[in-house]
Amino acid sequence: MSYSFILYEVSSRVATITLNRPEKRNALNALLVEELYQAIRRAAADDQVKVIVLKGNGEAFCAGADLEYLQQLQKNTYDENLADSRQLMQLFREIYQLNKIVIAQVEGHAVAGGCGLVTLCDLSYAVPEAMLGYTEVKIGFIPALVAVFLVRKIGEGRARELLLTGRLIMAEKAAQDGLINAVIPAEKISEHVAKVAAGLCNEASANSLNMTKKLIGTVLDLSLDEGLEHAAELNAATRGHDDCKRGIASFLNKEKITW
Template identity: 55%
Template structure:
């Protein structure tokens, strides 16, 4: 039986690959579970510093598949709750992973598929990729995605995207802040790898984890409380082995390899 997702590592980079090209890499409960397991695995692996999420085929992910949507019509409230919690766990595990996560988007990212890309730290996309949340067009609500998307884009853009259900191209997505880099199809894999390898060699894994924690925590705090949190993390970081190693290297003018 073909695996719905694949996991492999190379040079301290974990590659998580969605493998349902015949279904446009659409999400179903089995795939959601497999992706969650792989992200948690990468988070626990001390030899992994960067995670790349990518997909086989021409579409990054078209959201929920038709078979799954048909089953939703017969779900009990308990079934719907379990299913929604599973999707939440996937998105939350990506967003809070103590490693830097890059989405390599080589095709359309729609609805839940766009949600997957939006919770990654950095997004590379090909120029022809389309992005959007089409849930309102089928009477659904992009509820879980909205919680993360408001943090990334701000309320105004999120209202535009979620209430219209319209798709936008990569250039527009870049101007909105939904994606970070645009790369041609022939170059995107190499550009993602090069970017990931620079981060593997050039940044502290401890600092990445703590910085992501800080960004996550301060958004819902008052200015005073956010500054207190920043002080706590600052003090914690100064006593860390990575910080001591980095300062020593800087003072001695030695090249540092993380």
Template identity: 45%
Template structure:
């Protein structure tokens, strides 16, 4: 039986590989479930500091499995809702994940596949990759991914991408703020690994987890609520063991424990 998500761990980095290359890594229900389970398992591994997400073959992900969606046309509203909630749950899991996640775009990232990429903290693409949200050209609605597009690029760019359904080159995706970087294909692995190693070595695990949650929660809050929430997080961070260790190390001109652990 095909392993839908391959897991490679080389501490402190774990790489998850979407493994349906013959289907352009389309996001079937089974693949979404396998990816969610793999992420949940790695979240419990303290030796894993950073997760990299990529695709097998020449495409990161072509989005929803259209053959599966066609079969779901005969399903009930409740069954379709359950299927939609599965993808939404995966993207929410990424938004609140306790470790940084880097999308390593080895090729095209389309529709739900592009949504998966921008739900990660960083997205770095190989030159020649195309990205976009083609749902409206198929009579579909980019509903779930739209939440993440709006948060990433704002309404003006989101309207251009979601209403036109056009594919864009990775270089334009960087200019629009949809992804972070585009590099030559031969430099992709080294670029992603350098970022992963920096995150693992230079940052505190607890500080990253709290900061990621802050970034997930703040956009939906009003100004006063956001400031009050941020104030509570600030106070909470001061009580963590990482903060105490980091302050001691800084004053003593020593490396903090997370840098030593990642060496």
């Protein structure tokens, strides 16, 4: 499968998806969003892929919406803009609910929709020089879709500050706010992300990762009693899975297991 705006590679059970519009700072347009969605779906369906790494080619991770794309949106009807918004919504929901772990490797600025992609990833690591933020309000737009996920990720108070001010923050501040997991020097970030991805591939059950991700994504929508009941049901189902049987057997027999 060929793509116009992304690169797709699989090695050692890790699919690396690279946004590849460096001349446009990997800005989003309709085709890039669609290609990214299809690549994510491709990785999800591939039994040889356990972890996905999302990164950008060039100086920026992703600069948000492309200028020409924004100009076109002004000419659209409401229904056309709703359909376009739903395409991005589909991508965001796919990443959030994906049955595999997605890691963002942020080696440049992540702005607006680009920062939205970082928000959706399960784990995110950025270089010190990277700036992140949601600048939509500064151009008369709103960070509508990402707000749904950002509030869940970092809480309402910090989300309000970022979304309402539209200001960019340095990677260190993003880590302090819980937007990303850690700041890694540029010369070490590729190695660090590869190590994290390899650890997930070799040291954790694919079923356990999938079920844990689902649990994290659903508990906030449930009452305490509903959440506990849902957790108990997942617990019981997981105990009957082959991965759990293998894992417990290896633990009891003091044997090393490679997943």
